[in-house]
Amino acid sequence: MAKNEINTAFDILLDEFAGMVDSLNEEGAEALRSGHYEKATRLIEHATRLTEFRIRLTQFRREWQTQFAGGPGAGPLPPMRPPWRTIIYQAAQALLTRSGKDTFTPSEVYREVAKTYPDFNRGTNNDQILACCVNCDSRRHYPGRKPDYYYHVARGLYRLYDPDTDGLWDQEGNPLAANA
Secondary structure (H helix, E strand, O other): OOHHHHHHHHHHHHHHHHHHHHHHHHHHHHHHHOOOHHHHHHHHHHHHHHHHHHHHHHHHHHHHHHHHHOOOOOOOOOOOOOOHHHHHHHHHHHHHHHHOOOOEOHHHHHHHHHHHOOOOOHHHHHHHHHHOEOOOHHHHHOOOOOOOOEEEEEOOEEEEOOHHHHOOEOOOOOEOHHHO
16 A cells, blocks of 8 residues: 555544544534433543544554654645535535525535645535435435535535524434424
């Protein structure tokens, strides 16, 4: 395995752990709102352990980069990149703010992200939008708990999700009974 593939593997692992922690935090917040305090406590403890593990993994990645990937004198390490789903969400927010529109297409968000990350993969962009879109039934194909960021308006058209106007949805893209 080439050195750059190992760095990519670290990036994927770190992204996945960040996504898991985000999901646990959201699930814990929901448990608190619902009055399930023991469940919330368990979720907080689990998220804390995962965060600590992610920190150790980050340290291990830095050790890899300094001792093996770059070698001595390779210069400072690049800063850690946030998870792609966070970058995509922030890009969608910035795009909507700048344009004054309420909706966006995945291509518009992709172009926004690619300004900062030129080697960004279009498939990752599209997958993350689908996975985090509350009313897309295809989100069930993406494992793990996903944040509720987007609402599908029409073919190829999305907007930011608002639970007050869009109702509540499960992790498989189905409306909850409370919406009725």
